[in-house]
Amino acid sequence: DAGVIQSPRHEVTEMGQEVTLRCKPISGHDYLFWYRQTMMRGLELLIYFNNNVPIDDSGMPEDRFSAKMPNASFSTLKIQPSEPRDSAVYFCATRSNSYEQYFGPGTRLTVT
Amino acid sequence: GENVEQHPSTLSVQEGDSAVIKCTYSDSASNYFPWYKQELGKGPQLIIDIRSNVGEKKDQRIAVTLNKTAKHFSLHITETQPEDSAVYFCAASMIAGNMLTFGGGTRLMVKP
Numbered sequence: 001d002a003g004v005i006q007s008p009r010h011e012v013t014e015m016g017q018e019v020t021l022r023c024k025p026i027s028g029h030d031y032l033f034w035y036r037q038t039m040m041r042g043l044e045l046l047i048y049f050n051n052n053v054p055i056d057d058s059g060m061p062e063d064r065f066s067a068k069m070p071n072a073s074f075s076t077l078k079i080q081p082s083e084p085r086d087s088a089v090y091f092c093a094t095r096s097n098s099y100e101q102y103f104g105p106g107t108r109l110t111v112t
Numbered sequence: 113g114e115n116v117e118q119h120p121s122t123l124s125v126q127e128g129d130s131a132v133i134k135c136t137y138s139d140s141a142s143n144y145f146p147w148y149k150q151e152l153g154k155g156p157q158l159i160i161d162i163r164s165n166v167g168e169k170k171d172q173r174i175a176v177t178l179n180k181t182a183k184h185f186s187l188h189i190t191e192t193q194p195e196d197s198a199v200y201f202c203a204a205s206m207i208a209g210n211m212l213t214f215g216g217g218t219r220l221m222v223k224p
Contacts, residue, residue, distance in 0.1 A: 004155075031210060043156070043201065043214040056211065091155050099144060101212065103155035 004104030006092050012110045018080040021107045023092030024073060033101060034067055034077050035091040043091075049075065082111045114139040116204050118215025125192050126223050133218045135202035136184040142204040145178060145185045146212070150199045159200075160187070192222045 005024040013019055025032050033048040047057040052069045060067070064083070069075040079086055089108050093101040115138040125131050137145075143164035148156035162169045162176045162185065169176050173192075178185040189196055199219050203212040 033210075033212075042216050045211055045213075048210055050210075093155075095210075100146070100158050100161065102158065103148075105153075105155050 004092055004094055004102055006090075006104040006107050008107060009105065010108050010110075012112065013082055014112055015083055016081045017111075018078065019082045019086075019109060019111075021077040021090050021092075021109070023075045023077075023104060025075070025092070025094035026096075026102060027073075029094035029096045029102075030072070031095045031101075032069060032075050033093040033095075034075070035093060035103075037089045037091060037106070038087075046077070079109075082109075084111045087111050114142055114204055114211075114213040116202060116213050116215040118202050118218055120218060121216065122219045122221070124221045124223065127192060127194060129192055131189045131192050131196070131220055131222075133187045133200055133202070133220070134184060135186070135204075135215050136182075137204040137213075138183070139204070139206075140180075140183065141206050144205050145176070146203050147174075147176060147187050148201045148203065148214075150201065150217075152198075156201060189220075192220075194222050194224050196220060197222045 007022045030051050034046040037043045046059045047067045049069045067077045087110050089106045091103050091106045093103045095101045118135045146161035149159045150156045160174050160176050162178050173190045175188040199217045201217050202215040205212045
């Protein structure tokens with residue numbers, strides 16, 4: 001298996017623009033998590049899905065952030081409009097019923 | 113909610129020495145404690161985990177201990193090698209809850 005796939009790996013955008021981050025989970029994993037990593041706040045859970053349904057989005061910082069999982073093979077995290085403080089590395093992680101979470105390589109987002 | 117504290121934030125050891133990283137957690141309901149290794153530019157990689165019905169677990173040069181009464185757990189790496197240099201994160205969750213809360217990370221440097 002190729003592992004968790006994220007795209008793009010790097011994204012540079014201007015403040016106010018819409019940003020869409022993408023994740024393809026490991027086949028057969030029915031939980032998907034979106035995390036954000038910054039120097040100041042460390043690794044934070046933003047939202048997670050089970051069987052494509054959002055279960056807990058209490059970590060989503062504000063209404064500018066939204067996440068979807070239209071099918072078992074794809075999820076998106078969207079920021080609209082983006083702000084410089086959204087600059088971070090965003091990770092997608094997935095797991096099966098064995099509880100271990102497997103992380104993707106991340107998307108480094110820079111908002112200027 | 114859960115709070116996980118991790119110490120030290122940086123650790124420098126000579127190759128061949130042992131390294132110990134400690135974490136404390138606040139929620140007595142937590143019962144799943146994974147450890148992740150993150151190399152530069154990559155996503156966190158699960159290296160070992162322990163569940164609350166076990167006090168210690170070993171995997172070659174890596175071991176984790178758990179003290180539920182004191183609410184702390186530790187990662188032990190023996191015979192350190194330069195390739196062990198990375199940032200290590202502890203985390204805690206209730207297994208059923210899925211929501212991993214991460215410690216702040218420890219940057220381990222192994223000097224040849």
